[in-house]
Amino acid sequence: MKKYALIVAGGSGTRLGGPIAKQYRPIGGKPVLMHTLAKFQAFDDKLSLILVIPGGDFDFWQNLCGEFGFNIPHLLVAGGQSRFQSVKNGLDAIADTEGLVAIHDGVRPFVKQHVIEQSFQTAALTGSAVAVVELKDSIRKVEPSGTSVFQNRSEFRLVQTPQTFQLKKIKKAFEVEESAAFTDDATVYEHQGWQVSLIPGNLENIKITTKEDLEYAAFLVSKA
Template identity: 65%
Template sequence: MKKFGIIVAGGNGTRMGASIPKQYLEIGGEPILMHTMKAFFQYDPTINLILVIPVSDFPLWNSLCDKFDFKIPHQLVKGGQSRFQSVRNGLNSILSTAGLVAIHDGVRPFVNQSVISRSYEEAAKKGSAIAVINLKDSIRKISGDGKSNFQDRQDFRLVQTPQTFQLEKIKKAFEVPESKQFTDDATVYEQQGWQVNLIEGNPENIKITSPEDMDYAEFLVNRNNKA
């Protein structure tokens, strides 16, 4: 089946405190976003990559591609006012309804090749494949009156991306109006009454949002370069 990859990078990086959005900051001598796109390209160079960023960032991105001689083929798509709208714009740019599409956060550059591979394989068989990892810490639920109750962490998972789907299904799912309940692509898919299929992600696949994350990202880049 034909594979598509929608890389969403519409954040402004306010928590990072940098002069440019976090997806364009460098780790290992290259912008985060380029590391992310390379992960998918190295898995399969035939994937149709779609990069969704604010239209105001197009000139910056093009200049970075020139500066870093970034040649991976991709289509630029205008982002929306929310992640939901950005993903929908990315989906609408795909004219076909046949195939598989992985939707991935642009600031998750350390996704394993095996996770990407399995996400497409599982989505082809079951309709969806959502990367998750186990919790390590104990968790408690806070009620409205401020009291807390123990929760068994074995009953919960931390959700990552990629979130991969059969293209026809996820395009249909995104035809609905946006809702605050849509915290990710899986919740949009689930709203149709379809059960989401979970796959094991990789712990290093962090979402880079803070200066502390940048320090860890540099460590991971250096470790991977030595491997």
């Protein structure tokens, strides 16, 4: 079965601050995105890699690739105004309708190989595979009145990426009109009435969003 990895970094990354978007910030001597692409290439060097970034960043990214000697083959696709549109653009760039695609946040460079492998295996069997981790802290639900109610954390999971799907199904799922209810690719898939399969993720697979995340990411790279 043909396998694709759709690495999504279509946003401006403004929450981190500074002149350079978070996906291009260096950790361990090279930009975050290069670490992420390398993880998927190391899993399977025959994997077709698609990188979604803002169209206006193409020249900047290609210059970075030259500067860092980054030569992992990948197709560049222009992102949209939202994550939904960026993923849709990436899916539209895949001509095949048969196969599997792992959709992954570009700023999650610490996904483990066994998570990628299990995501493809499970999606091949069930149609989908979404990486999740258990909660470590107690949680409470805040009511409109301002009071709070204890929640059993064992009934909840934190959602990560990759979120891997059979191509035919996820392409069909993204034919719908965008909705605020679509918080990730799994919710778009579920909108079709299909059940999502969960697989264990890895705790280190953080999404780099803040300055503190970037500092922790640098620590993780130093320990690798």
